[in-house]
Amino acid sequence: MIAKSMVEYVKGSSVIRAMFEEGKRLADIYGAENVYDYSLGNPSVEPPAQVREAMVDIIRNEDQNLVHGYMNNAGYEDVRETIAESLNKKFGTKFTLKNILMTVGAAGGLNVILKTLIDAGDEVVTFSPFFGEYRNYVANFSGRLVIVPPTDDFIPDPELFEKALTPKTKAVIINNPNNPTGVVYSEDTIKRLVDVLEKKQKEYGTSIYLIADEPYRELVYDGVSVPYLTKYYDNTIVGYSYSKSLSLPGERIGYLVMPNELDDFENIIQAAGIANRILGFVNAPSLIQRTVAKCVDAEVDVEAYNYNRELLYNSLTDMGFECIKPQGAFYLFVKAPGGDDKAFCDKAKEFNLLLVPGTTFNGPGYVRIAYCVSPDMIKRSLPAFEKLASFYS
Amino acid sequence: MIAKSMVEYVKGSSVIRAMFEEGKRLADIYGAENVYDYSLGNPSVEPPAQVREAMVDIIRNEDQNLVHGYMNNAGYEDVRETIAESLNKKFGTKFTLKNILMTVGAAGGLNVILKTLIDAGDEVVTFSPFFGEYRNYVANFSGRLVIVPPTDDFIPDPELFEKALTPKTKAVIINNPNNPTGVVYSEDTIKRLVDVLEKKQKEYGTSIYLIADEPYRELVYDGVSVPYLTKYYDNTIVGYSYSKSLSLPGERIGYLVMPNELDDFENIIQAAGIANRILGFVNAPSLIQRTVAKCVDAEVDVEAYNYNRELLYNSLTDMGFECIKPQGAFYLFVKAPGGDDKAFCDKAKEFNLLLVPGTTFNGPGYVRIAYCVSPDMIKRSLPAFEKLASFYS
Numbered sequence: 001m002i003a004k005s006m007v008e009y010v011k012g013s014s015v016i017r018a019m020f021e022e023g024k025r026l027a028d029i030y031g032a033e034n035v036y037d038y039s040l041g042n043p044s045v046e047p048p049a050q051v052r053e054a055m056v057d058i059i060r061n062e063d064q065n066l067v068h069g070y071m072n073n074a075g076y077e078d079v080r081e082t083i084a085e086s087l088n089k090k091f092g093t094k095f096t097l098k099n100i101l102m103t104v105g106a107a108g109g110l111n112v113i114l115k116t117l118i119d120a121g122d123e124v125v126t127f128s129p130f131f132g133e134y135r136n137y138v139a140n141f142s143g144r145l146v147i148v149p150p151t152d153d154f155i156p157d158p159e160l161f162e163k164a165l166t167p168k169t170k171a172v173i174i175n176n177p178n179n180p181t182g183v184v185y186s187e188d189t190i191k192r193l194v195d196v197l198e199k200k201q202k203e204y205g206t207s208i209y210l211i212a213d214e215p216y217r218e219l220v221y222d223g224v225s226v227p228y229l230t231k232y233y234d235n236t237i238v239g240y241s242y243s244k245s246l247s248l249p250g251e252r253i254g255y256l257v258m259p260n261e262l263d264d265f266e267n268i269i270q271a272a273g274i275a276n277r278i279l280g281f282v283n284a285p286s287l288i289q290r291t292v293a294k295c296v297d298a299e300v301d302v303e304a305y306n307y308n309r310e311l312l313y314n315s316l317t318d319m320g321f322e323c324i325k326p327q328g329a330f331y332l333f334v335k336a337p338g339g340d341d342k343a344f345c346d347k348a349k350e351f352n353l354l355l356v357p358g359t360t361f362n363g364p365g366y367v368r369i370a371y372c373v374s375p376d377m378i379k380r381s382l383p384a385f386e387k388l389a390s391f392y393s
Numbered sequence: 394m395i396a397k398s399m400v401e402y403v404k405g406s407s408v409i410r411a412m413f414e415e416g417k418r419l420a421d422i423y424g425a426e427n428v429y430d431y432s433l434g435n436p437s438v439e440p441p442a443q444v445r446e447a448m449v450d451i452i453r454n455e456d457q458n459l460v461h462g463y464m465n466n467a468g469y470e471d472v473r474e475t476i477a478e479s480l481n482k483k484f485g486t487k488f489t490l491k492n493i494l495m496t497v498g499a500a501g502g503l504n505v506i507l508k509t510l511i512d513a514g515d516e517v518v519t520f521s522p523f524f525g526e527y528r529n530y531v532a533n534f535s536g537r538l539v540i541v542p543p544t545d546d547f548i549p550d551p552e553l554f555e556k557a558l559t560p561k562t563k564a565v566i567i568n569n570p571n572n573p574t575g576v577v578y579s580e581d582t583i584k585r586l587v588d589v590l591e592k593k594q595k596e597y598g599t600s601i602y603l604i605a606d607e608p609y610r611e612l613v614y615d616g617v618s619v620p621y622l623t624k625y626y627d628n629t630i631v632g633y634s635y636s637k638s639l640s641l642p643g644e645r646i647g648y649l650v651m652p653n654e655l656d657d658f659e660n661i662i663q664a665a666g667i668a669n670r671i672l673g674f675v676n677a678p679s680l681i682q683r684t685v686a687k688c689v690d691a692e693v694d695v696e697a698y699n700y701n702r703e704l705l706y707n708s709l710t711d712m713g714f715e716c717i718k719p720q721g722a723f724y725l726f727v728k729a730p731g732g733d734d735k736a737f738c739d740k741a742k743e744f745n746l747l748l749v750p751g752t753t754f755n756g757p758g759y760v761r762i763a764y765c766v767s768p769d770m771i772k773r774s775l776p777a778f779e780k781l782a783s784f785y786s
Contacts, residue, residue, distance in 0.1 A: 003515075247457075278533065280498070280504035
């Protein structure tokens with residue numbers, strides 16, 4: 001008696017989440033210290049101390065009905081102003097509070113902007129491999145997800161991108177740094193993609209909105225920088241989340257940036273505010289809104305993730321596993337020996353290693369290893385990876 | 394270039410929210426103390442002190458990655474267990490954590506359960522007047538909202554209800570205590586409605602789910618009690634929110650109760666967990682989940698709302714306005730003299746009184762007055778109401 005539309009979802013369920021539950025089951029049997037759960041992107045690094053202090057300060061000293069009450073659906077004005085100014089300082093942009101809409105995480109933000117833009121049958125383009133939820137978010141509004149095939153190094157190819165764009169393309173989702181590959185797209189890559197977008201907008205006489213999904217923006221290594229896309233392409237909307245940059249994934253807090261330069265700007269910001277309300281988000285959680293505004297310059301200890309990255313990347317490649325060295329996010333996207341990612345994950349599970357099949361990300365033949373875990377767990381897990389490597393050698 | 398589906402929304406926008414903005418504009422001109430904003434259901438009573446203490450305690454003493462991290466999409470297990478036990482103690486039910494899904498407020502909960510149940514074309518029945526967002530929530534899933542006409546006393550009529558049920562009816566939304574009328578449905582009323590539901594389920598051979606939307610459950614006066622619907626009808630799902638009971642509307646925290654007795658129970662709880670994820674809520678905000686579990690027995694000062702109710706109801710009826718004395722929520726639903734609610738609201742605005750036209754709630758000819766305001770504001774506003782009454786006498 002559930003909706004027919006939900007039957008397939010229930011059958012398929014989320015492989016990632018199922019893995020999360022499986023991890024708990026194995027931990028009950030073997031002890032938590034003997035199960036190596038690399039399945040979930042749940043930050044292992046603590047939120048900065050500043051977050052805790054800001055929260056307590058707000059709870060103790062600000063008006064309680066303000067802190068926990070309704071505000072404009074787009075968020076508190078002072079919070080949005082603070083975020084706009086912080087972005088301007090970092091990226092040389094000229095945003096005001098009007099350009100910022102606070103959202104229930106990046107997931108909420110993506111749903112709000114897709115509701116704002118997409119009618120049934122409109123096409124949304126993304127690059128393979130990609131965060132599997134994009135498929136569901138686009139389906140929520142009866143859009144059609146169009147997938148650009150991957151390249152060997154997971155850097156989007158402009159020619160393949162161009163082939164994916166049609167007169168029905170309403171939006172393109174780009175995820176930089178990328179989940180699941182950890183790859184960071186350079187300014188050069190972005191410029192080549194933007195050239196294609198500009199060309200196709202002109203050719204079709206349409207507006208193609210570029211949605212930059214950036215929850216991993218701050219998690220980068222080797223000194224690389226992540227281009228801020230509003231500076232390269234007018235029809236850019238940025239979706240941000242504090243889930244990773246402040247280790248607050250459970251709090252569901254993020255924002256959309258909708259610059260003045262967008263085609264149909266006034267209608268878009270109005271429609272997005274309404275979408276936030278009618279989709280049932282209503283507004284981003286209030287205390288956490290006020291908290292992140294007090295922590296715009298705070299950062300988690302990225303070096304801790306970098307330590308994990310080096311340790312796990314070096315160990316696995318020494319064992320013979322193949323993997324591009326990621327420069328962002330907290331994932332390794334490793335080739336599945338034998339080529340069957342699901343079989344490889346099943347085998348890994350026999351050694352209490354929980355990995356996610358690349359198929360979940362439209363990337364068959366690979367597995368995603370989330371290294372947002374304790375370095376101790378990585379060290380304890382290495383003998384299990386050794387055994388897994390031996391099995392395939 | 395926004396979605397065609399959003400164009401009408403942008404044109405219409407929310408009258409309630411527009412009023413909220415209008416209030417700020419008038420306050421800038423006349424001074425906040427000279428504008429009487431009765432438009433928004435934003436609690437005026439502070440959250441109980443226990444909420445503040447619980448939050449600080451959790452932030453200071455619990456593991457930060459647990460407090461702010463991902464958990465099962467349905468919510469923390471200990472939180473769900475605590476809520477189940479609290480409900481069992483209050484209502485003699487037998488819920489376990491499996492029956493509870495933590496949601497992003499009642500709005501999130503309603504969207505989750507509608508996504509779980511509704512396919513395009515399915516019918517959802519509700520009673521007029523009703524919270525206007527129901528229309529949008531049902532439309533989100535291409536359902537059809539079927540409206541039972543109101544009675545003079547706003548108590549649902551079983552015969553009119555029966556006429557609204559068809560083989561396509563998938564769900565019925567009942568809001569008790571009611572927004573906008575403040576009316577509380579008695580056990581007798583509920584039993585008569587349930588008789589109709591049972592009869593029609595049998596006749597059509599279908600499952601008709603009763604969705605009890607109960608954000609105002611704790612805000613009742615005159616010693617009335619609100620029946621707990623799972624005890625009267627097996628196919629009941631309860632949507633709850635702490636927005637009003639703990640004055641936390643900005644925090645977006647509530648839950649769904651899905652009892653074992655539901656037809657297709659196992660699929661429903663699985664689908665609801667998935668819906669929570671794919672709609673972009675992911676999970677209810679984490680710190681606030683843990684907070685409400687520590688405050689299951691806390692309550693806002695309902696007597697403060699009762700004081701407002703008596704003061705405003707007595708004053709307005711003394712002036713000649715007509716209104717049923719509400720026994721719940723924090724609204725008066727007052728007959729618009731002359732019968733045109735929009736014209737009446739426009740006239741009221743000339744005296745700096747912000748009221749909401751009943752049309753917003755499918756109740757033309759009435760206006761909603763939200764008395765979740767300071768008693769001082771009510772007292773200061775009475776001369777303005779006097780002038781308004783004189784205009785119509």
